[in-house]
Amino acid sequence: xxxxxxxxxxxxxxxxxxxxxxxxxxxxxxxxxxxxxxxxxxxxxxxxxxxxxxxxxxxxxxxxxxxxxxxxxxxxxxxxxxxxxxxxxxxxxxxxxxxxxxxxxxxxxxxxxxxxxxxxxxxxxxxxxxxxxxxxxxxxxxxxxxxxxxxxxxxxxxxxxxxxxxxxxxxxxxxxxxxxxxxxxxxxxxxxxxxxxxxxxxxxxxxxxxx
Amino acid sequence: xxxxxxxxxxxxxxxxxxxxxxxxxxxxxxxxxxxxxxxxxxxxxxxxxxxxxxxxxxxxxxxxxxxxxxxxxxxxxxxxxxxxxxxxxxxxxxxxxxxxxxxxxxxxxxxxxxxxxxxxxxxxxxxxxxxxxx
Numbered sequence: 001x002x003x004x005x006x007x008x009x010x011x012x013x014x015x016x017x018x019x020x021x022x023x024x025x026x027x028x029x030x031x032x033x034x035x036x037x038x039x040x041x042x043x044x045x046x047x048x049x050x051x052x053x054x055x056x057x058x059x060x061x062x063x064x065x066x067x068x069x070x071x072x073x074x075x076x077x078x079x080x081x082x083x084x085x086x087x088x089x090x091x092x093x094x095x096x097x098x099x100x101x102x103x104x105x106x107x108x109x110x111x112x113x114x115x116x117x118x119x120x121x122x123x124x125x126x127x128x129x130x131x132x133x134x135x136x137x138x139x140x141x142x143x144x145x146x147x148x149x150x151x152x153x154x155x156x157x158x159x160x161x162x163x164x165x166x167x168x169x170x171x172x173x174x175x176x177x178x179x180x181x182x183x184x185x186x187x188x189x190x191x192x193x194x195x196x197x198x199x200x201x202x203x204x205x206x207x208x209x210x211x
Numbered sequence: 212x213x214x215x216x217x218x219x220x221x222x223x224x225x226x227x228x229x230x231x232x233x234x235x236x237x238x239x240x241x242x243x244x245x246x247x248x249x250x251x252x253x254x255x256x257x258x259x260x261x262x263x264x265x266x267x268x269x270x271x272x273x274x275x276x277x278x279x280x281x282x283x284x285x286x287x288x289x290x291x292x293x294x295x296x297x298x299x300x301x302x303x304x305x306x307x308x309x310x311x312x313x314x315x316x317x318x319x320x321x322x323x324x325x326x327x328x329x330x331x332x333x334x335x336x337x338x339x340x341x342x343x344x345x
Contacts (some may be wrong), residue, residue, distance in 0.1 A: 092263060092274050093273030093274060093275065095313065121261045121265065124257050124258075125261075142320065142322075144321040150257055150276075
């Protein structure tokens with residue numbers, strides 16, 4: 001309980017600092033194929049009228065850090081400007097043969113695997129640069145994955161405020177509750193980035209987090 | 212045949228973060244499953260992933276990782292402080308960490324009550340190796 005009070009106090013201090021900052025660096029983190037770039041595209045379409053990056057059903061489509069600067073969002077009379085940082089999906093294993101199985105030729109698959117490993121390293125390096133992080137999880141998958149736990153644990157160790165997004169709620173197998181019970185200390189917003197479902201709740205959650 | 216190597220916390224206690232991570236990864240690269248007493252620091256877990264990525268090539272495909280931590284949700288304040296103090300002095304020896312090479316360990320499934328480790332099909336692996344030799 002005392003630990004929670006201290007955590008809330010730290011978050012409040014951090015939030016007040018962000019209010020004074022001109023541009024909050026907002027990172028999108030998570031495992032591959034969770035929908036980070038789809039969410040980045042939704043945010044950019046909503047507020048800039050353009051996409052941020054290419055999406056694909058093949059994992060590791062985003063293999064480089066992508067930044068969209070000065071996104072200004074408004075919700076319930078509040079305003080927030082941030083730089084959006086879309087990061088490559090973090091994984092512990094990358095096998096070029098998995099890309100061959102989904103139709104890439106061996107040369108392309110090896111190239112993609114090499115770039116993907118570099119992308120994971122960059123995403124981890126960039127953790128220190130973030131002010132606020134949205135962890136995008138596929139709500140149809142097992143949330144007790146060690147990659148999720150490591151990402152969230154590292155954000156917690158760095159005192160970076162976190163909002164969990166349970167993405168793909170439009171799919172039948174989706175379970176927000178599973179993510180909530182895996183990470184009970186965090187706010188979880190269930191959305192479908194692809195179809196824009198509950199996106200208003202996501203923006204509300206973002207304002208609640210940043211202050 | 213599966214090989215499991217137990218690493219007592221005392222064996223990594225005196226090592227710096229980089230050497231700890233390298234020691235564990237070197238064992239996994241020998242196609243052995245590492246069973247570490249306790250756990251790495253959170254930052255070291257992230258370093259382990261980053262260094263794994265640097266080492267990936269045609270034969271080493273990465274790792275599967277799971278940390279089993281017996282955290283008690285109903286722990287009172289005194290026990291929580293005692294636990295934190297012990298960890299600070301002696302390192303985090305609670306629970307254990309499993310690190311398996313991705314070519315051997317297909318998946319580690321974890322939920323609050325159990326942990327399941329699925330290994331790759333040995334026959335399939337042998338077939339792949341013989342195909343590569345041809």
